[in-house]
Amino acid sequence: MANAVSGMAVHDDCKLKFLELKAKRTFRFVVFKIEEKQKQVVVEKLGEPAQSYEDFAASLPADECRYAVYDFDFVTVENCQKSRIFFIAWSPDTARVRSKMIYASSKDRFKRELDGIQVELQATDPTEMGLDVFRSRAN
Numbered sequence: 001m002a003n004a005v006s007g008m009a010v011h012d013d014c015k016l017k018f019l020e021l022k023a024k025r026t027f028r029f030v031v032f033k034i035e036e037k038q039k040q041v042v043v044e045k046l047g048e049p050a051q052s053y054e055d056f057a058a059s060l061p062a063d064e065c066r067y068a069v070y071d072f073d074f075v076t077v078e079n080c081q082k083s084r085i086f087f088i089a090w091s092p093d094t095a096r097v098r099s100k101m102i103y104a105s106s107k108d109r110f111k112r113e114l115d116g117i118q119v120e121l122q123a124t125d126p127t128e129m130g131l132d133v134f135r136s137r138a139n
Contacts, residue, residue, distance in 0.1 A: 008040060008106040010109075011040050014041055014042065014113065017030050017043050018069055021071055021085070022071075022116045028048060028052075028055075029046075029051070029059070029070040029071065030068065031045040032068065032110070034065075034099075053072075061092075063094040063095055064092070064095055065089075065090060065091045068090060069086065069114065069117070072138055076139070084118045084138045085116055089120070090129070091122070091124055
């Protein structure tokens with residue numbers, strides 16, 4: 001089992017779309033999924049810049065694991081407009097155990113491929129990645 005998991009490839013598109021989100025702000029969010037049969041991480045969904053946090057939260061399946069990157073805009077107490085790039089490891093309690101293991105064991109390697117992540121969140125249900133959590137972790 002461990003060997004199958006550690007050999008997870010990352011599709012080039014994952015890095016390209018992340019760079020577009022980071023450098024050009026082409027996307028608000030990117031959702032990634034692991035294709036277990038191909039043993040690789042692929043882009044599943046891209047969120048347009050105008051899409052909201054609610055659109056992002058709705059794009060994560062209720063009973064399957066995903067990785068996601070979200071570009072969070074906020075205003076500091078000094079009234080400065082800022083943004084933080086969040087990496088979310090979404091692992092709902094209702095997901096298959098095997099799936100949770102694969103996502104957990106591949107996470108660090110995948111995250112290393114995405115240079116520029118500023119905050120990481122682990123979430124097993126929507127409340128663990130609510131806007132209040134984003135705000136408190138962004139500063």
